[in-house]
Every structure is written in structure tokens, then in C-alpha cells.
Amino acid sequence: MNKWEYKTIKVKPGGFMGGKVDETEFERELNQFGQYGWEVVSCFDTSYGQGTSREVIVVFKRPVVD
Template identity: 70%
Template sequence: MENWEYRTIKFKTGGFLGGKIDEQEFQDELNTHGQEGWELVSCFDTSQTEGASRYIIVVFKRKKGF
């Protein structure tokens, strides 16, 4: 049986109503985790108001003992 470990990262959004992130910083963070053996399994936002996002939540997994 395979064993997995998980990592969750929360990115705070910016902008007047929220929902904006630095795309290059976000991509760099994803690539860094990918190089460490983490696989992205989920990415979602948390609502603030009127469709704006407060946080972007990213979930990774990798085999234990990588």
C-alpha cells in the first residue's frame, strides 16, 4: 500500500476587492514544490464578497519518504 503526505499552502489575494495574485510568484511557488516531488491535486479560492476571493488554497501530495 502506498503512503502519501500532503501539504497545503494558502496565498492571500490582493487588490481593492481581493482576487488578485502575482501570477509569476504563484507559478514559481508551484514549480518549486514540483521540483521537491510534490504533485498539485487541488486548487480553490475562498470567497470574500460579491465573487471576490480572499485566499487561494493549494493542496499537494507526494509519496511518503520521497
């Protein structure tokens, strides 16, 4: 049976009331976690409403090595 560990990060969008993620910085951060064996399993935003985002939440997993 596979065993997994999970990690969650929150990314704050920029701009007035949020809503704009720096794609280059976001990709750099995802790649950094990937180099340590983390795989993205979910990514979603929490909204203020009317198209603005409060934060983007990314969930990663990687196998536990016994």
C-alpha cells in the same frame, strides 16, 4: 499500498478586497514545490463574495518513502 503525505498552502490575492493573484509569482511557488516532489491535487479559493477572493488554497501530495 502507497503512502502519501500532504501539504497545504494559502496564497493571499492582492488588490483591494483581494481577487487578483500574481500569476508569475503563483507559478514560481508551484514550481518550487514541484522540485521537491510535491504534486498539486486541488486548488480553490475562499470568497468574500461578489467575485473577490480571500485566499487561494493549494493542496499538494507526494509519496512517502519508507
